[in-house]
Amino acid sequence: MTLHSTRRHLLGALGLGGVALGAAACGSSDPFAEGDGSGGEGGASDGGSDGGGAASLAVGSQAYYSNEILAELFAQVLEAEGHTVDRQFQIGQREVYMPELEAGKLDVMPEYLGNLLQHYDSEAESASPEEIHSALGEALPDGLRVLSFAEATDQDSYTTTADFASTHSLKTIGDLAGVDEKLKVAANSEFEVRPYGPEGVKSVYGVDLSVVPVEDSGGPLTVKALTDGDVQLADIYTADPAIVENDLVVLEDPESLILPQNVVPVVSEKVDEAAATAIDGVLAQLSADDLVELNRQSVVDQTSSAEIAKGWLTEKGLV
């Protein structure tokens, strides 16, 4: 009996030791640790060119699959230019990665016009993409700059079905004013109080509508409400593959009621003119339909971001 309990205690201690070892091994490696290579993506090597002459650059992404695809696009054109690229994907929120950019541990980050501006100027109101872009030039801290912005966006929208759009000849949000029915838009409940919600469309476009709250942030329930005909409009993000999968139409917003979220990279000083030109090449070609299609390949076909990026860049002749 005594031996039995001693063995049990021994096994228990071994088990605890095993768990402790496992926990230590899985322990978070700081992806920004200076060159100590402890697990994960290792550290961003800063300064210094390698033998090839082109600087080594760190390209990051948000914890968002679509953002990672954009980061891959930038990473691959930079590699085609001869740079060594250190990929640091799935970082997280702006509060986490912006300080790293400012500190020079990241060099390229795919961002979105409106959200980036509001990070530095929370009072910023909606304006045209060009205006937001200039405002960013002033709002960003020294050492950081934005390159050109793409046509592709990832923002809230007023989206409808192809049938409804053709029946009522809808192209812009303002065209809704001519529709006879009582208009309902499926969106998160906070849409009700957003500046681009019912109050905004009323004052800017003269359109009356009411919100039917569906709390999945433009997800499958919202899309289904639209395709079922329970609502005529839905707030679906403009880069969502559901738009092409369900033949939906995003209504244009010529008055920029909705804060524009065009894709725009924010870069550090280490990104020189040649690198910037390479990245700008991607943005010049990235249309709204392109981004939806890239996202579709990830969500529906489950292709990896590296493959998706390679395919698109090859097709556009950028690599």
Next chain:
Amino acid sequence: MNGNPFLDALVWLGDPSRWSGPAGVPVRTLEHLGYTALGVLIAALIAVPVGLYVGHTGRFKGLTVAVAGAARALPTLGLVTLFALLVGIGLTAPMLSFVILAIPSLLAGAYSAVESVDPATVDAARAQGMTERQILARVEIPLGLPLLIGGVRGATMQVVATAMLAAYVGSGGLGRFIFQGLGSQNYPQMIAGSLLVIVLALVLDLSLLLLQRLTAPRGTAA
């Protein structure tokens, strides 16, 4: 706003404009109450007859307990989302989920009510020539009523606390205040909505407790 969200929630509740109109507190509370009542009623129509049968005959007891137990483990938000993907937004998906949520408690209340009756009493009734149905209706249910109502009480509490999920898919109820408050970071509103649910739950609970006491047959420990 004095910075303490709980106090600000009381300020929110004190605002008279909140208490009128189609999106006001009274309308939402009545909707919430309605969803609860409907959910518990439909669940009772299913669960109580089954529970009474199981309690009276003693058959399928193990299966019933297992099914009721498994049903308790289902996450209601998951059910609402799942059903809504099938039937769309509106009241159907939440109502199905509320019924599933309420069944275990009602089932348990029903069969424990019947089982709690002293077998000697049931035997005596049988000896007097009562049919099984008469035993159920005149002996077992009246004596077990407090436990049955206890089951109703448990089910009601679960559904009233969860009925806010109806607002997840476009229906009404107090969940409207909670979700909108959460989404727009208006925490006083979110807390106010939650407080209203709590008050509603307490009122229902105390009412059913009273009913339980009142229906306790004289001479038995209720």
